[in-house]
Amino acid sequence: MNVFRPMNSDESNLFKIRLSIGFGSPLGVFDTNTNTLNNNDIIASNNSSNIVTKNHLSAPTNNLLPQNFYIKYIIDGSVNKFEVFYNDIFTQQPSVQILPHTNSGNIITSNIVKKDLSSNDSNLEIYFSQIASSISNSIAVSTNGTSGLLGFDLEITGPIKLGITTGNSNKGWALSSSNSLYSYFDTSIGTSLSTTDSFVLGKNLCLLSKDGTIKNYTTSTSSLDYSTSVWLINDSVSLTTVTPKLGMTLIIISTDNNFDTTTNSYTSNPTVTLNSGCSLNYSTNNLITFTRQAESIILYGISSTQFIVLNKSENITLSS
Numbered sequence: 009m010n011v012f013r014p015m016n017s018d019e020s021n022l023f024k025i026r027l028s029i030g031f032g033s034p035l036g037v038f039d040t041n042t043n044t045l046n047n048n049d050i051i052a053s054n055n056s057s058n059i060v061t062k063n064h065l066s067a068p069t070n071n072l073l074p075q076n077f078y079i080k081y082i083i084d085g086s087v088n089k090f091e092v093f094y095n096d097i098f099t100q101q102p103s104v105q106i107l108p109h110t111n112s113g114n115i116i117t118s119n120i121v122k123k124d125l126s127s128n129d130s131n132l133e134i135y136f137s138q139i140a141s142s143i144s145n146s147i148a149v150s151t152n153g154t155s156g157l158l159g160f161d162l163e164i165t166g167p168i169k170l171g172i173t174t175g176n177s178n179k180g181w182a183l184s185s186s187n188s189l190y191s192y193f194d195t196s197i198g199t200s201l202s203t204t205d206s207f208v209l210g211k212n213l214c215l216l217s218k219d220g221t222i223k224n225y226t227t228s229t230s231s232l233d234y235s236t237s238v239w240l241i242n243d244s245v246s247l248t249t250v251t252p253k254l255g256m257t258l259i260i261i262s263t264d265n266n267f268d269t270t271t272n273s274y275t276s277n278p279t280v281t282l283n284s285g286c287s288l289n290y291s292t293n294n295l296i297t298f299t300r301q302a303e304s305i306i307l308y309g310i311s312s313t314q315f316i317v318l319n320k321s322e323n324i325t326l327s328s
Contacts, residue, residue, distance in 0.1 A: 030159015039153030102166025
């Protein structure tokens with residue numbers, strides 16, 4: 009469920025439901041001569057207990073409506089209305105906008121009756137009239153597909169149980185009341201509000217891969233995974249053509265695989281070789297050799313050819 013915040017509003021947790029009924033739908037515009045719309049017919053729904061019986065929803069598709077949302081057509085004597093069910097989506101009464109669909113020469117107005125948000129009956133009733141009049145003079149849908157009520161657009165906007173003001177945070181960027189920018193993500197260390205001296209960690213820093221693991225190299229290769237910033241390197245493994253990128257942070261850690269704690273040595277030392285033309289610390293060094301288990305080096309890319317060593321264990325050697 010996506011929430012948004014208008015640029016000129018302190019409300020950060022607004023949710024919008026929007027529908028277009030009639031033209032462009034599987035059954036087209038309302039036309040009881042072709043597709044009779046009966047009492048209790050459901051014209052749009054994402055509710056498994058109240059499924060669509062006459063699909064007049066043009067946009068969006070039913071599965072993109074909020075869960076348990078649906079619209080039912082009611083004929084009660086001379087009264088014709090649409091009942092809208094959105095249950096407990098909103099925390100306060102939402103605002104509602106309705107635009108009837110007609111052909112030229114037809115003027116139709118609409119009025120609504122709001123109900124309690126927790127109502128098991130319906131949360132909103134919509135009536136259409138040929139002229140502004142009482143609910144008892146509400147009109148039915150079109151009987152011929154050319155005159156009368158052919159469909160309608162509906163927008164419902166209101167606050168939900170997400171957002172800055174209700175305990176959780178609005179994902180995305182928004183203006184805060186402190187004349188700063190707010191984000192769901194930490195933009196400064198330990199805060200989601202930008203400050204004068206804020207800095208953003210490099211976009212190329214990813215401590216875990218998408219599946220929540222750390223990349224572990226068990227065989228020598230030049231095919232490297234830059235989607236994660238932490239690499240484990242095993243005994244006798246040689247990684248080649250490692251290429252820096254501006255803003256890249258790379259942490260390489262040697263494992264205890266085949267490390268002899270008696271002699272304090274590997275069968276063959278793991279190594280990392282930079283790509284041709286690349287180097288470390290503005291020098292000619294382009295080879296990193298690990299001689300002990302659980303040692304690490306942190307590299308930061310300042311260009312496409314240069315890594316700066318931010319930190320390394322004492323037994324790691326740099327050479328060319």
